[in-house]
Amino acid sequence: MRLYITGGTGLVGGNIIRLARRRSDIEIIASQYGPPPEWDVDYQLDPLDMADTGTVRDSIRKYKPDAVIHCAAILDHAYMDANRAAVWRATVHSNLAFAQACAEVGARYVFVSSDWVFDGQQPLVDEDSPPMPVLFYGFMKAICERDIMGVPGLSYGIGRLAGVYGINYSSPSLLRKQNDVGFDLGNYVVDQLSQGLIAEIWTGPKVNEVAHPTLASDGAAMLLRLAEHDESGIFHCWGSEAVSRLQYAYHFAETFAVDRTLIVPVPTDPHVLDRYRHMRIPFRIVSSNERTCEALGRSTYKVLDGMRDYKAQWDEFHAPARGPTRREGL
Template sequence: MRLYVTGGTGLVGSNVIRLARGRGMEIIASQYGPEPEWSVDYQLDPLDFADHEGVRASIHKYQPDAVIHTAAILDQIFMDTNRELSWSIMVDGTRVLAEACRDVNARLVFVSSDWVFDGRADLVDESSPPCPVNFYGIMKVASERELGVMDGLNYGVGRLAGVYGLNYAAPSLARVDNGLGFDFSVYVIYRLAAGLPATVWTGPKVNDVAHPTLASDCADMLLRLAQVNENGVFHCFGSESISRVDLAHQIAKAFDADPALINTTVTDPAVLDVHRHIGIPFRTIASTDKTAQVLGRRAFNVGEGLQAFRVEWDAFWS
């Protein structure tokens, strides 16, 4: 199988490539940011999703069997203050990519997010109506809809949530906590593994309850999604929801760290001020039943994910 991965130097994209390489797939990856730090034994294609002709030309050139589209902007402040550019990259870029996939008969897996929901429903599933509370979520919903109404497209939307893991392509890009939900697990793991205190913000304006997802595990779910024929939305995230404080304690347990290093406090007022115009879903609890049935397995629950990650972490640093 010839697989095209967008955002191949990102957290999710690098895990998709790592797994796909191990399964003998031929890989092409778009490259927007810095050069990957690992040894590249696949085809790299420089690409900016704001360049729609470039997107179309790249897919036509490589004629992949499947495309996993992980590339996205994740900086909430940037998106909110650069809406036209962000829409062009995230929504129009995804539509152009989908048209190109249709042209060459490639299946498209578009990576979306649990932030299509507002975090107020007791339980959401793959068919629940979205209700985003920020511009990022709006763009994810708009992209999902673009694919849903495109005649003749072979596609799956793979939603992710609270992804943690190792960015194998660019380990030095490991991001730090912004306190609002993204990369929270990564922050706690790096702190506790180094024997340093980890501070958990309990609110306001945090994504307190979510489905933490190990990057290598969702990479497997996305690869499965690339290989089935069913169109629609799939919840490819971890199969268990948990609060940030409980997650921090589970991380301490998995990494043999002292739980006394975990402390809780309210969200930093300076961060609250910067994010004052940006809505954050507080508590997203979602079913993954349909996805498990179609893809043949459920993604890891919290304990399984952390256990698997401990093995990856030890192997990576040894």
């Protein structure tokens, strides 16, 4: 399979490339936006700014991949809100350009979406639940999903992720570790705990209180399967268990065998509340992904199982240098 991946320097895209590199039947082409990846590159890099839809179409026409996994995204909510027109072009227009180009060359198209297409007010959502976004990011993802469904002749998989944590193998220095109101606080918690520092867990107001954390390598394996699957539709590629932010942090402390008093529940930082004052954050997203796991023939981790695997990855990645393996992404 010839696989074209965007966002290969990111947390999710890098993990997909890492899995794909282990397969002799996959030829990888990865778009490159900012600095090149930090590991040794043994695949094709294709310079691309997704905001340039002409280049998006030209790239897909040039490489004629069998499948495209579009992971690249802008994820800074304050930036998104302040630059809506530009971010809309980079997100919504680029998605449509990828989808239409894939239909043209007969490529399978996998779009990476988010649990934030939901408002977090329903007791349980599944792949068929109607989206109800409450902020610009989720709204754009929901529009992208609808646009994909409207492209004639396209074979597509919309793979939704949630609260991704893990190792950014391709560009470790780019891994986001900041505390924030979303559920992607896992990397922040582990970074703090591993240095013996307190991890402040914002308990509200305005936080994503409950969600399905997803180990990046686990979500990446689901998305790779989705690229090789032939059913079109929406797939929930996130972890199989929902958990609260606080419980999530305690699980990290347990898994990494650190003192759980380093986990400190506090109200949300007032400066952050001010930054997000006009935005709504999905509160509690609990979802089934049974249909996805059955369709893709693979289950995603429950929370503690994911963390155990993460701990093993962490130990291996941070082990004293053992020659070239680390630069190859282990």
